[in-house]
Amino acid sequence: MATEPGIAIEAVADDSFIDRVHDGLDELFRRTPGVGDEDAMLFRLAVSEVATNVVAHASSREPVRVTVELDADGTALSAVFSDTAEPALIDLDGVSMPGEDAESGRGLAIALATLDELIHETEHGNVWRLRRLRHDS
Template sequence: MGSDALASEYIEGPADLTLVDAVHDALEDLWRRVPEVSDEDRMLFALAVSEVATNVVEHAEGPEHATVTVRLEVDAAMLTAVMTDDADPALIRLDRVAMPGEDAESGRGLALALAALDDLEHDPGDGNVWRLRRRRRDA
C-alpha cells in the first residue's frame, strides 16, 4: 500500500462476523473522508471487500481461533484492501472460480468479488493474504 493514500483504515480482530461489521464501519469512515469516490466505485469495492471478508471469517480454520487484519486504502487512482489471517492456508484457485447456478444457496462471494475488482490475489503460506484492487473510475 502506498504512501500517497488519501485515507486509510486498519482493522484487527478474531475471525468472526464482528470483524465483517467492523470492515463495513471502516468503509463508511473512508467514504466520509474521501467523498469524491463515486457511488459505483464505493458500491462495487464494498461488495468485494465484504464478500472476501465474510469468506475469510467463515472458512478460517486452524488449531486456534484465527486473527484477521484488514487494511483499506483510497488513493487518487485506486481502492485497495489487504486482508491477512493466521488460519490454515485456503485451498482456492481463483482462476477456477465461477458463478454458481441460480438455484445455488452459496458460492457467489468470490465470483462477485472477481467481477467487481480489477485485481484479486490470494497468497497462501503461513496463513493467507488477500489483495483486492479496484481502479477508481472517477479518477
C-alpha cells in the same frame, strides 16, 4: 496512498469483524472525497464478500486472527486481508458463478467481477489483495 493514513482493523475472525469492516469502509469513504457511488458500492460488495469468506472458512485449533488494511488514493481503492488460518487452497482462475439454485459459492465470483485485481497468497496463512480502479462517475 491516501492523504490520511489508511484504516487498519485487527480482530478475531467472527461476525463482529464483518461489521467492523463495514464501519471501516464508511470511514474510508468519508476520508476520501470524490469516490463515485458505483465505485464505492462495488468495492464495498467485493470487500464484504471476502470478509464474509474469511470468517466463514476460518478454521484452526486457535482463534483465527485477521487484519484488513483499507486504503484509497486518486486512482484506486484497495484492501489487504491477512489471517492466521490454514492456507485456503483456491484456484482463482477456476472460480465461476454457480447456478441459480446454488445456496452458496458466489462470493469470490462476485469479488472477481467487481474488482480490477484479486490476488490470494498462502505463504503465511492467507493474504487477499483487492484493488478497484476508480472511475468516479
